[in-house]
Amino acid sequence: MSAPVRQDKFRIEGMDCASCAQKIDTAVRRLGNKISDVTVSVTKGTMTVTHKGIEADAIMEQLKKLGYQSRYMGENQTPARPEPETEPHRCSGAHDHEHSHEGHDHGAQQHGLHVHATGKIKEAPVLHMHDHGEAEDGRPWWQQGKARLTMAAGAALMAAYIAGHFLPQYALYIFSAAMLVGLVPIARRALAGARFGTPFSIETLMTIAAIGALIIGAVEEAAMVVFLFLIGEMLEGVAARRARNSIRGLADLVPKTARAEENGRIVERDAADLAIGTIIQVRPGDRIAADGEVLSGNSAVNEAPVTGESTPKNKEAGDKVFAGTINSDAVLRVRVTATAQNNTIARIIAQVEEAQESKAPTERFIDRFSVWYTPAVMILAALVAIIPPLVAGSSWDEWIYKGLAILLIGCPCALVISTPAAIAAGLSSGARRGLLMKGGAVLESAGHVTAAAFDKTGTLTEGKPVVTDIIAFTHSEADILRFAAAVEQGSSHPLALAILKAAQTRNIALPQVHDGAALGGKGVTGTVEGKAVLLASPKAVAAKTTLTNSEKQRIAALNDQGKTVSLLMIGDELAGGIAMRDEPREDARQGIKTLQTQGIRTIMLTGDNRRTAEAIGRDLGMEVHAEMMPEDKRRIVDKLKTQKQIIAKIGDGINDAPALAAADLGIAIGGGTDVALETADAAIMHGRVTDVANMIALSRATMANIKQNITLAIGLKLVFLITTIAGITGLWPAILADTGATVLVTANAMRLLRWKP
Known part of the structure; x- marks a missing residue:
C-alpha cells in the first residue's frame, strides 16, 4: 500500500529573495520522487511540501545543507489547493490564471481559511498554518544570522586594517584571513547550491570573484567586497521582513480578549477561542473582537482599520460588524458569526499573502530573463579576462581583475527583486486601504484598463429607493x-x-x-x-x-x-x-468623473428599464446600455474587447457572472464582505465608486515604480560595466553596483507602502 499524501509546512530563516526560493525549491525536489510538489513563498517566508512519506527532519536537514535554518510548522492532513507559484518552476498542480468566475468553487479553494496542523515531529510544536510573528523566529533583525555574520566580517575587516597598519609585511595574510570570515559561509552556500541543482547563483559569482582577487593579490579589495556583499544581503533581509510584516500588522488590530455573555454574567474570554454563536458585549472605545451581527444597541463604529472608510458607520440590530473595528458611542451586543481563524482580518491577511505570490507578467519575464542572465554574465566576464591578453598581449592581472569586477557587477539580485518588491508593497498598500487584488497579474492589469463597465443597482446606486x-x-x-x-x-x-x-x-x-x-x-x-x-x-x-x-x-x-x-x-x-x-451613491459622480479624467471610458450595463437607466446615466455622465439580460452584458463586453478595449467589469460579485468572467478584470463592489473577499479578481471593501479609480491609480503607481526599479538596476550595472572596462572603477565599486542597486530598488519599492489615494 502506498504512503498517504501529506503536506508539511516549514518556516525558513534567511530566505529574502526570489533566487533564494529557487535554490530551496530545486534542492528539496532532489530528495526523491516521493516529493510531489514544493511551494516556496518569499512573502510569507514559508515552504509547503506535498509528499508521500518524507520525514520532516530530512527536509530540514536538506535546507540546513543549503545554508538555511528552518522550523517545522505542522502537517495539513488534507492537502488543499497548492499556493500560487512564487518562483519560475512548474508545480504539479495546474494554475489557471485566466479570469474565470463561473463554476468557481470557493469551498475547495479554502480562501482565507486557517488549517490547523495535527501532525507531530518529535517534540516540535504544532502551529497554526498562518504564523504572524515579528520575524521568522521572533528575534529582531540584528540578532538574525545574516546580521551576525555581517558584523563579524566587519569586525574582522576593521581589525585587519589596524593590524595591517602596524604589520604591513603581513597585510596579504591578514586581509586574507579577514576575507575568509565572510567568504567561507558564502562559498559553502555556493557549493551546496551547485550540489543541489543551482550552480549559477549569486554566491557562486561572489566566491569566484573573491578567490580570483586573492590569486592576483587584490586581497584588501576582496575583503571589502565580501563585507559590502554581506551588508547588501543583510539590508535585503531587513527590507523583506518589513514588507512581509506590513500586512500582518493587521492581525494586531484584533483584541486579545472579549467580554462574553455566559449564564447571565460577563466573563473575559480569549478572542481566538470565541465560537460561532457566542454573544459578546463591546463597550464604547473597545475594538470589536470578532465578526458578528448586532443583536442590540445603537452606536457608530469606526471601520477604517478594515475598510479604509474614514467616516464611522451607525450600527443597530441586524447590522454586520467586523473584527478589529472600533465601537464609538454605546454598548453593542454582538453575536459572533465567524471564528478568529476566518474573520475579516484573518481572511484579508491570507488573501493578500496569497496574492503576493501570484506573479505579474513583468515579474515572470524578469524571472525567465534571470535564468539566462547569470550564465551570460559569467561568459562575458571570462571573455573580458581572456581575450585582451591573448589577442592584444595585454596584462593578464589587469584584465582578470576587470573580469572579476564584471562578475560582481553582473549579480542579478537588484534586477530580480525589482518587480516582486514593488508588487508586494503595492498589494499591501492597497489592502490597508480596502483595495484587494488577487495577485501581481491583477495589480498590473488594472493599470492598463481602458473601459470600465458598471452594474447600476447596488453598484452605482444605493440599491434601495x-x-x-x-x-x-x-x-x-x-x-x-x-x-x-x-x-x-x-x-x-x-x-x-x-x-x-x-x-x-x-x-x-x-x-x-x-x-x-x-x-x-x-x-x-x-x-x-x-x-x-x-x-x-x-x-x-x-x-x-x-x-x-x-x-x-x-x-x-x-x-x-x-x-x-x-x-x-x-x-x-x-x-x-x-x-x-434608487439614487446614485454619494461618491458615484466623483468616481465616474475621476475615471474619465484618467482616460477611461465609462459604461453602465443594467437590466433596469431604459428610462430609469438613462436618467441615472445622464446624472453621472456615462454611456448606458439598459434592459439587458446577463448574456447581453457579456455580449457587450466581448464587443468592446474586439475593439481592443481592456475591460474592467464592476459589480456586486454575485450577479452578471458571464460579464465578469468575460472581462479582463472583474471587480467586486458593494456585495458584502464575503463577496468582496472571494469573488472576482479584485474587491473594493467599502463599496465606493471612487475606489475603482484609486485601484487603477495604485496599479499605475506600482508599474511606474517597477520601471524605475528596472532602470536603476540595469542603469547602474551598465555605468559600472563601462567604467570597469575603461579601468576607472574596480572591485569594490563593482559590488556597490549590485549592493547599492539592491538597496535603492528595495527602498524605492517600500515607498508604495505610504501610497495614498
Whole structure:
C-alpha cells in the first residue's frame, strides 16, 4: 500500500529573495520522487511540501545543507489547493490564471481559511498554518544570522586594517584571513547550491570573484567586497521582513480578549477561542473582537482599520460588524458569526499573502530573463579576462581583475527583486486601504484598463429607493407624506420603506390606519382619520379619477427622470403624489468623473428599464446600455474587447457572472464582505465608486515604480560595466553596483507602502 499524501509546512530563516526560493525549491525536489510538489513563498517566508512519506527532519536537514535554518510548522492532513507559484518552476498542480468566475468553487479553494496542523515531529510544536510573528523566529533583525555574520566580517575587516597598519609585511595574510570570515559561509552556500541543482547563483559569482582577487593579490579589495556583499544581503533581509510584516500588522488590530455573555454574567474570554454563536458585549472605545451581527444597541463604529472608510458607520440590530473595528458611542451586543481563524482580518491577511505570490507578467519575464542572465554574465566576464591578453598581449592581472569586477557587477539580485518588491508593497498598500487584488497579474492589469463597465443597482446606486419629490395638488406636502406613510405601515416593500423612512426623517407622527389592505400590483388602501386613503400607481388612480393634463405632464416629467411615482387619493380627491428613485451613491459622480479624467471610458450595463437607466446615466455622465439580460452584458463586453478595449467589469460579485468572467478584470463592489473577499479578481471593501479609480491609480503607481526599479538596476550595472572596462572603477565599486542597486530598488519599492489615494 502506498504512503498517504501529506503536506508539511516549514518556516525558513534567511530566505529574502526570489533566487533564494529557487535554490530551496530545486534542492528539496532532489530528495526523491516521493516529493510531489514544493511551494516556496518569499512573502510569507514559508515552504509547503506535498509528499508521500518524507520525514520532516530530512527536509530540514536538506535546507540546513543549503545554508538555511528552518522550523517545522505542522502537517495539513488534507492537502488543499497548492499556493500560487512564487518562483519560475512548474508545480504539479495546474494554475489557471485566466479570469474565470463561473463554476468557481470557493469551498475547495479554502480562501482565507486557517488549517490547523495535527501532525507531530518529535517534540516540535504544532502551529497554526498562518504564523504572524515579528520575524521568522521572533528575534529582531540584528540578532538574525545574516546580521551576525555581517558584523563579524566587519569586525574582522576593521581589525585587519589596524593590524595591517602596524604589520604591513603581513597585510596579504591578514586581509586574507579577514576575507575568509565572510567568504567561507558564502562559498559553502555556493557549493551546496551547485550540489543541489543551482550552480549559477549569486554566491557562486561572489566566491569566484573573491578567490580570483586573492590569486592576483587584490586581497584588501576582496575583503571589502565580501563585507559590502554581506551588508547588501543583510539590508535585503531587513527590507523583506518589513514588507512581509506590513500586512500582518493587521492581525494586531484584533483584541486579545472579549467580554462574553455566559449564564447571565460577563466573563473575559480569549478572542481566538470565541465560537460561532457566542454573544459578546463591546463597550464604547473597545475594538470589536470578532465578526458578528448586532443583536442590540445603537452606536457608530469606526471601520477604517478594515475598510479604509474614514467616516464611522451607525450600527443597530441586524447590522454586520467586523473584527478589529472600533465601537464609538454605546454598548453593542454582538453575536459572533465567524471564528478568529476566518474573520475579516484573518481572511484579508491570507488573501493578500496569497496574492503576493501570484506573479505579474513583468515579474515572470524578469524571472525567465534571470535564468539566462547569470550564465551570460559569467561568459562575458571570462571573455573580458581572456581575450585582451591573448589577442592584444595585454596584462593578464589587469584584465582578470576587470573580469572579476564584471562578475560582481553582473549579480542579478537588484534586477530580480525589482518587480516582486514593488508588487508586494503595492498589494499591501492597497489592502490597508480596502483595495484587494488577487495577485501581481491583477495589480498590473488594472493599470492598463481602458473601459470600465458598471452594474447600476447596488453598484452605482444605493440599491434601495428614496423619496425624491412630494407632489402637492390639493393638500400640503406634510399631509401627503403623513397619509401615505400611514397606509404603508407594516409593509416591507422597498417603496413603502422609502416612504416610511422619509416620514421618520421629517419627524412626522403617523396616525393609525384601519382596514389596511394591499391591492395586488396596484397599491395599498386603508382608512386614516376616518377618510378612505388610496396610494397607488398612476394607472390604478386613473381608473378611479380623471387626471388633468398638467398632472399628467408633471408625472411624465418625473418618469423621464427615472423616478417611480405613486399617487395619493384622500376620499374622492387626488391629493398629490410621491416620487421615488434608487439614487446614485454619494461618491458615484466623483468616481465616474475621476475615471474619465484618467482616460477611461465609462459604461453602465443594467437590466433596469431604459428610462430609469438613462436618467441615472445622464446624472453621472456615462454611456448606458439598459434592459439587458446577463448574456447581453457579456455580449457587450466581448464587443468592446474586439475593439481592443481592456475591460474592467464592476459589480456586486454575485450577479452578471458571464460579464465578469468575460472581462479582463472583474471587480467586486458593494456585495458584502464575503463577496468582496472571494469573488472576482479584485474587491473594493467599502463599496465606493471612487475606489475603482484609486485601484487603477495604485496599479499605475506600482508599474511606474517597477520601471524605475528596472532602470536603476540595469542603469547602474551598465555605468559600472563601462567604467570597469575603461579601468576607472574596480572591485569594490563593482559590488556597490549590485549592493547599492539592491538597496535603492528595495527602498524605492517600500515607498508604495505610504501610497495614498
